[in-house]
Amino acid sequence: MVLDLRFKKKISEDYIDLFNKVSTDSIDDFYDFFNKISKNQPLDWWLSSPASRYNLSSPLFHNFCSINLVKILIKENRIPNLIIVDSKAVKVELTKYFNNNNIKIKIIIYNYYLNFFKLRIKNIIIFLHQLFYRVVQLLIFNFFIKIKKISNLKNIIIIDKYIFPKYIDKERYYNGLKENISQNQINQIYFIPTLAMIQITDLYKTYKKLLFSEEKYIFKENYYTFSSIIYSLFHYFRKRNIKIKDAIFNEINFCNIIKEELSNDTIAFFAGVESFLTIHFIKNLKKTNISIYKVIDWFENQTIDKAWNYGFNKYFPDVSSLGYKGMAPSQMLQSEMYTLEVERNNFFLPKKIGVIGRGFIEEAKRFNRNTPVIVCPAFRFDYLWKKRSKFKRKEEKLKILFALPITVDQSIRILSKLIDFENSNNYEILIKPHPTTKDEIYINYLDSIKFRNFSVTNLSTNLILPDIDFFVGGMSSISLEAICLGKKVIIVNNELGINYFTIPKKIDKNLYLILKLTNNLFSLIKSYKTPIENVNKNKIFEIKKEFFEPINDESMKNFFN
Structure with a gap:
C-alpha cells in the first residue's frame, strides 16, 4: 500500500477519510504547538507563510496532520509499504522516528534535486519580479497619477478593499453599504485599495479607473517610498534567519520543516512584501493631520490582515477597529476559522471581529475568548x-451551476466530472470561476477533454443562483447561499487532502449531497430530481x-460604531 503525503496531491481512497478525521482531531494539538513556536518571535515571523496558518498555501498544518496520520496507522497496524513526501525535512524527521521505534517503512521524494x-x-x-513590479508601481503612481496626499480630514472611516482584475469598478465586498447609510456617513468613508493580481501593464489604467470611480480612495503608494520597498523586499533574507526554538512535538522536531517553508518564496512572498508596505503606509499616515473614527478590515486573518491590524494598533492605538468576516468561513481553513490569543497578545487582531450571522460566533471564539465577536x-x-x-423559464433544460473554488487544482477536479454528461443534452451547464482565477485556465481544460457544452459566467451570484436547478461546488460561500435558496446542492469531495467545506457542521445533512470523484455526477443528479425528504421552508x-444577518439598524450599528 502506498501513502502519498505530498502537499496538494491525491491521497489514496484507503486513507483519505482517516486523514480528514486526523486533521480535525489535530486542531487543538496544532495550536498548542503553534503557540509554543510563536513566543517572542519578530515581525518577520508573523508576516511569513507558516505563521499565516493559511493552509491552502502553507504546508505546515498539512505536514503536522500527515505525521499524526502515520503514527495512527502504525498504532493500528496499517503500516503502508511506501510513503511519498515532497519535503526533505519531513522525510528526515519521519526516518528518525521510524529508526527510534524499530519501524521499517520506505520513504521517497520524487526528483528531489531537480525540484x-x-x-x-x-x-x-x-x-x-517583486522588485521590478514594486518599483514600476511606485513610479507610475508618482509620475503619471500624481495624487496629492489627503489632509485635514476629521473623523473618517477607513475601509480595507482588495482590487482584482474583474473587480476594479465593480463591488465585491460591501454590496448595499452605501444604499443603507446616510450621506454624512458616505462622506466619512475612504477606501484603502490593495491591488492584487493586476498585471504591470494594467497598473496605469487600474489607477485611473479607481480615480474616476464613485468611491473615495486613499492610496498606500502615496505614503511609502523606495526605501520602504527595499526594506519590505528584504523580508526575503530576514525570514531565513528566524530562530525556531523548542519546535519538538510528540517526538518530532519541526524546526527544519518550518525552516524549509520559510525558504520557499513561491508561498506568499507577495503577501509578505505587501504587509510590510501596509505597515509603512499606516506609519506615515500617522504623520498627517488626519483623524480617524474607525478602521474596518476585510478580515480573513491572512498575512496582510495581520499587518493592517498591527499597524493601526501600533500607530493609532485609540482608534476603534473592526475585522469584518464578510463570508462563510471554510471549516478547515485555519486562518479563516480561528483567531488566537497569541495573535491578540501581539497586536495582530482588530479590537472587534464582525461575523455575518450568530451561527458563526461560537466557533470563531474557540481559541480566543477575549476579542469580542x-x-x-x-x-x-x-x-x-x-x-x-416568480417566473417560468422558457427553456426546458435544467440549469446546473458549477461554482469553482479559489484553488485551481480542486476546480479542475470538479470540472472533470463534466465527462459524466458526455451523452446528455438535457442540461445547461454554467461555470462560474473564482474571481481571483483566469477563465482561460478552465476553458482550455474543458477543450482538452473535448467538452464544449458549457458557458462561463462572471455575473454576480445574486443574478445567477436564483435561476438554477442544481448547484455543484466545493470550498465556497455560494454552497450555503444555494441551500438558503432551496436549491439542490452537491458538494464535491476534495481528494487532495483536507476538505474545506463552507457548510457549517450544524446544517442538516439532508440539505445537500457529497459527491466522491469516483462516483458518477450525472447519475447522482438524475436521482436528485425530486426534493430531498424532510426539507421544508x-x-x-x-x-x-442564523448565518446571514440582514441589513438592519442593529447590524449596521455594530458595523459602524
Whole structure:
C-alpha cells in the first residue's frame, strides 16, 4: 500500500477519510504547538507563510496532520509499504522516528534535486519580479497619477478593499453599504485599495479607473517610498534567519520543516512584501493631520490582515477597529476559522471581529475568548432576504451551476466530472470561476477533454443562483447561499487532502449531497430530481436567519460604531 503525503496531491481512497478525521482531531494539538513556536518571535515571523496558518498555501498544518496520520496507522497496524513526501525535512524527521521505534517503512521524494534546483531559481525570479513590479508601481503612481496626499480630514472611516482584475469598478465586498447609510456617513468613508493580481501593464489604467470611480480612495503608494520597498523586499533574507526554538512535538522536531517553508518564496512572498508596505503606509499616515473614527478590515486573518491590524494598533492605538468576516468561513481553513490569543497578545487582531450571522460566533471564539465577536450585516448576501418575482423559464433544460473554488487544482477536479454528461443534452451547464482565477485556465481544460457544452459566467451570484436547478461546488460561500435558496446542492469531495467545506457542521445533512470523484455526477443528479425528504421552508428560513444577518439598524450599528 502506498501513502502519498505530498502537499496538494491525491491521497489514496484507503486513507483519505482517516486523514480528514486526523486533521480535525489535530486542531487543538496544532495550536498548542503553534503557540509554543510563536513566543517572542519578530515581525518577520508573523508576516511569513507558516505563521499565516493559511493552509491552502502553507504546508505546515498539512505536514503536522500527515505525521499524526502515520503514527495512527502504525498504532493500528496499517503500516503502508511506501510513503511519498515532497519535503526533505519531513522525510528526515519521519526516518528518525521510524529508526527510534524499530519501524521499517520506505520513504521517497520524487526528483528531489531537480525540484530543489527549480525552487531556488523560482525564488530568485520571484524576488526580482517583486522588485521590478514594486518599483514600476511606485513610479507610475508618482509620475503619471500624481495624487496629492489627503489632509485635514476629521473623523473618517477607513475601509480595507482588495482590487482584482474583474473587480476594479465593480463591488465585491460591501454590496448595499452605501444604499443603507446616510450621506454624512458616505462622506466619512475612504477606501484603502490593495491591488492584487493586476498585471504591470494594467497598473496605469487600474489607477485611473479607481480615480474616476464613485468611491473615495486613499492610496498606500502615496505614503511609502523606495526605501520602504527595499526594506519590505528584504523580508526575503530576514525570514531565513528566524530562530525556531523548542519546535519538538510528540517526538518530532519541526524546526527544519518550518525552516524549509520559510525558504520557499513561491508561498506568499507577495503577501509578505505587501504587509510590510501596509505597515509603512499606516506609519506615515500617522504623520498627517488626519483623524480617524474607525478602521474596518476585510478580515480573513491572512498575512496582510495581520499587518493592517498591527499597524493601526501600533500607530493609532485609540482608534476603534473592526475585522469584518464578510463570508462563510471554510471549516478547515485555519486562518479563516480561528483567531488566537497569541495573535491578540501581539497586536495582530482588530479590537472587534464582525461575523455575518450568530451561527458563526461560537466557533470563531474557540481559541480566543477575549476579542469580542459581534454580528454585522451580510452585505454580499442581502439579496437572500429580498422577495423575488416568480417566473417560468422558457427553456426546458435544467440549469446546473458549477461554482469553482479559489484553488485551481480542486476546480479542475470538479470540472472533470463534466465527462459524466458526455451523452446528455438535457442540461445547461454554467461555470462560474473564482474571481481571483483566469477563465482561460478552465476553458482550455474543458477543450482538452473535448467538452464544449458549457458557458462561463462572471455575473454576480445574486443574478445567477436564483435561476438554477442544481448547484455543484466545493470550498465556497455560494454552497450555503444555494441551500438558503432551496436549491439542490452537491458538494464535491476534495481528494487532495483536507476538505474545506463552507457548510457549517450544524446544517442538516439532508440539505445537500457529497459527491466522491469516483462516483458518477450525472447519475447522482438524475436521482436528485425530486426534493430531498424532510426539507421544508421553515428549516431553510432558520438557517438563513442564523448565518446571514440582514441589513438592519442593529447590524449596521455594530458595523459602524
